[in-house]
Amino acid sequence: MEAFTTHTGRAVPLRRSNVDTDQIIPAHWLKKVTRDGFEDGLFEAWRKDSSFVLNRPERQGATVLVAGPDFGTGSSREHAVWALQNYGFKAVISSRFADIFRGNSLKNGLLTVVLEQKIVDALWELTEQDPEAEVTVDLEAREVRAEGITAAFELDENARWRLLNGLDDISITLQNESDIAAYEAKRPSYKPKTLHV
Amino acid sequence: MGRTLAEKVWDDHVVRRAEGEPDLLFIDLHLLHEVTSPQAFDGLRQAGRPVRRLDLTIATEDHNTPTLDIDKPIADPVSRAQLETLRKNCADFGVRLHSLGDVEQGVVHVVGPQLGLTQPGTTVVCGDSHTSTHGAFGALAFGIGTSQVEHVLATQTLPLARPKTMAITVDGELPEGVTAKDLILAIIAKIGTGGGQGYILEYRGSALEKLSMEARMTICNMSIEAGARAGMIAPDETTFAYLKGRAHAPEGEDWDAAVAYWKTLKSDDDAEFDEEVVIDAASLSPFVTWGTNPGQGAPLSASVPDPASYEDASERLAAEKALEYMGLAAGQPLRDIKVDTVFVGSCTNGRIEDLRAAAAIVGGRKVADGVRMLVVPGSARVGLQAVSEGLDVVFKEAGAEWRHAGCSMCLGMNPDQLAPGERSASTSNRNFEGRQGKGGRTHLVSPQVAAATAVLGHLASPADLSDASVARTPAGV
Numbered sequence: 001m002e003a004f005t006t007h008t009g010r011a012v013p014l015r016r017s018n019v020d021t022d023q024i025i026p027a028h029w030l031k032k033v034t035r036d037g038f039e040d041g042l043f044e045a046w047r048k049d050s051s052f053v054l055n056r057p058e059r060q061g062a063t064v065l066v067a068g069p070d071f072g073t074g075s076s077r078e079h080a081v082w083a084l085q086n087y088g089f090k091a092v093i094s095s096r097f098a099d100i101f102r103g104n105s106l107k108n109g110l111l112t113v114v115l116e117q118k119i120v121d122a123l124w125e126l127t128e129q130d131p132e133a134e135v136t137v138d139l140e141a142r143e144v145r146a147e148g149i150t151a152a153f154e155l156d157e158n159a160r161w162r163l164l165n166g167l168d169d170i171s172i173t174l175q176n177e178s179d180i181a182a183y184e185a186k187r188p189s190y191k192p193k194t195l196h197v
Numbered sequence: 198m199g200r201t202l203a204e205k206v207w208d209d210h211v212v213r214r215a216e217g218e219p220d221l222l223f224i225d226l227h228l229l230h231e232v233t234s235p236q237a238f239d240g241l242r243q244a245g246r247p248v249r250r251l252d253l254t255i256a257t258e259d260h261n262t263p264t265l266d267i268d269k270p271i272a273d274p275v276s277r278a279q280l281e282t283l284r285k286n287c288a289d290f291g292v293r294l295h296s297l298g299d300v301e302q303g304v305v306h307v308v309g310p311q312l313g314l315t316q317p318g319t320t321v322v323c324g325d326s327h328t329s330t331h332g333a334f335g336a337l338a339f340g341i342g343t344s345q346v347e348h349v350l351a352t353q354t355l356p357l358a359r360p361k362t363m364a365i366t367v368d369g370e371l372p373e374g375v376t377a378k379d380l381i382l383a384i385i386a387k388i389g390t391g392g393g394q395g396y397i398l399e400y401r402g403s404a405l406e407k408l409s410m411e412a413r414m415t416i417c418n419m420s421i422e423a424g425a426r427a428g429m430i431a432p433d434e435t436t437f438a439y440l441k442g443r444a445h446a447p448e449g450e451d452w453d454a455a456v457a458y459w460k461t462l463k464s465d466d467d468a469e470f471d472e473e474v475v476i477d478a479a480s481l482s483p484f485v486t487w488g489t490n491p492g493q494g495a496p497l498s499a500s501v502p503d504p505a506s507y508e509d510a511s512e513r514l515a516a517e518k519a520l521e522y523m524g525l526a527a528g529q530p531l532r533d534i535k536v537d538t539v540f541v542g543s544c545t546n547g548r549i550e551d552l553r554a555a556a557a558i559v560g561g562r563k564v565a566d567g568v569r570m571l572v573v574p575g576s577a578r579v580g581l582q583a584v585s586e587g588l589d590v591v592f593k594e595a596g597a598e599w600r601h602a603g604c605s606m607c608l609g610m611n612p613d614q615l616a617p618g619e620r621s622a623s624t625s626n627r628n629f630e631g632r633q634g635k636g637g638r639t640h641l642v643s644p645q646v647a648a649a650t651a652v653l654g655h656l657a658s659p660a661d662l663s664d665a666s667v668a669r670t671p672a673g674v
């Protein structure tokens with residue numbers, strides 16, 4: 001995983017709630033068997049509308065998505081995270097994320113930042129009035145900064161440490177392999193098995 | 198202090214607990230399908246890692262599989278490639294796979310319970326958000342992303358922060374004609390699509406205790422639509438009777454030991470939930486969605502709401518956008534909404550009881566002119582059971598299409614899709630924009646409402662059929 005420390009970039013204000021993962025990346029894109037090449041599928045249906053915010057010339061190259069509440073609801077597809085990253089987003093800000101989407105984002109180094117809706121509103125107003133306005137997402141300081149806005153955000157220390165260092169979860173877990181083996185040794189015999197090995 | 202059901206199952210699976218770290222949980226059962234696993238297997242290959250516990254892993258093909266001509270090569274080359282990738286990955290790593298044509302093939306969340314692999318007090322994961330279905334057995338079951346699929350394949354564990362718990366207590370009797378689907382749609386409308394975010398739900402109360410295992414699966418299945426990764430129901434005699442004798446259920450002394458353990462799996466009387474919601478079963482009626490998220494639902498007897506009636510600005514905007522997408526007007530009676538397609542199937546409502554319920558309503562009647570009704574069993578075995586009961590004939594004589602097992606029109610990854618502007622009454626779980634096909638419009642309903650809707654051509658409940666011979670012509674849409 002790519003490490004995330006701090007990022008500054010222009011923003012895309014997405015005034016929609018309940019942006020589900022079918023909107024982020026429609027199901028027909030999920031037939032791909034790689035983690036890349038999803039950028040053209042990002043918000044595919046909405047991008048057919050030339051007035052959709054992502055299509056506007058002033059939003060090209062923006063890297064921070066500021067979305068309404070309940071972003072990433074629905075399917076567990078990690079392709080939604082890959083699509084946002086493939087397109088160029090480094091961070092997503094919302095007042096509430098769906099649990100599975102949030103977990104997936106943090107495993108891939110896409111920083112999902114939870115801020116109060118009134119801060120999200122302020123970021124929307126700022127970046128709609130001034131598309132050149134930059135937003136800084138600082139994971140070291142756990143702070144989002146933009147002109148006239150400074151907002152602290154929470155992220156549990158363990159997740160923050162993994163992101164700051166770009167650590168691979170599987171390697172960390174396998175350092176405790178003996179704990180797993182000890183647990184396996186005491187599992188009851190009535191537990192289900194898919195194979196008799 | 199006592200513990201909740203979720204806390205008991207969680208505690209029993211902690212491999213490692215350390216201050217400042219998420220708990221490392223052991224996973225008892227890992228279900229795989231073709232869509233969310235290829236990148237995980239690639240990750241294992243790149244790191245040179247094997248699958249740690251092949252005996253706790255099983256795969257099936259469901260999302261891409263066609264429901265017609267399953268003996269012929271799959272027409273869509275991209276779908277075919279994804280299924281072939283799963284077959285190669287399972288062969289390379291030694292994972293048990295049930296492919297198209299196999300009697301155990303089907304929607305992953307129908308297959309696990311039907312084999313008796315889903316058991317009380319187990320942890321079950323799958324790269325699919327509807328893994329919450331398995332919580333109906335008192336299992337802690339939740340959907341995971343592909344990175345976590347790889348993590349479970351490699352380690353049979355997951356590092357997880359413990360969620361909060363929410364009790365959803367449903368007391369009383371469900372009125373006649375009101376189903377588990379109506380109940381869960383009403384729960385989602387009440388707590389919202391984000392209401393369960395960060396929680397494990399526990400459904401309890403006298404109304405739940407009376408429900409069959411299949412009805413309980415319908416409820417737990419849609420926990421994710423309320424924002425919760427997992428939903429659970431304490432196991433009881435209904436659960437044990439369902440499991441007894443299934444292919445992977447314990448036998449002999451193991452059965453006795455298992456049941457003794459399973460009987461401990463209920464929330465203690467003095468357990469404290471972080472949140473509690475109470476619902477009166479008697480107040481419920483058939484429920485349908487009118488919008489583009491599963492929380493946008495209402496009783497069938499109601500009308501399309503007026504967005505102006507929402508105080509919250511974001512909800513008002515969401516309702517406006519939903520009505521525009523759905524082609525509906527505020528104030529229009531829901532019963533006046535005409536449909537083009539009726540879909541009966543999915544991990545929510547594709548089990549044998551669902552098919553029986555729909556068949557009982559269309560039996561001896563005809564699907565309305567201009568309406569296409571698709572009936573897709575949740576698994577090949579459910580399909581065989583239905584055929585042995587003659588349900589396929591009932592559906593075909595009514596003018597419905599009887600298909601092979603798979604996810605089908607729930608998400609339209611195979612050819613079963615809505616055309617732009619087409620409207621469905623669907624027993625599936627998501628009414629998102631374009632979910633069932635680009636531009637398609639979805640109303641989520643129970644199998645009973647789906648069947649009555651197919652006969653009358655507009656959203657309807659079985660009670661509306663008593664005067665079917667003089668069925669009115671709907672004015673709307």
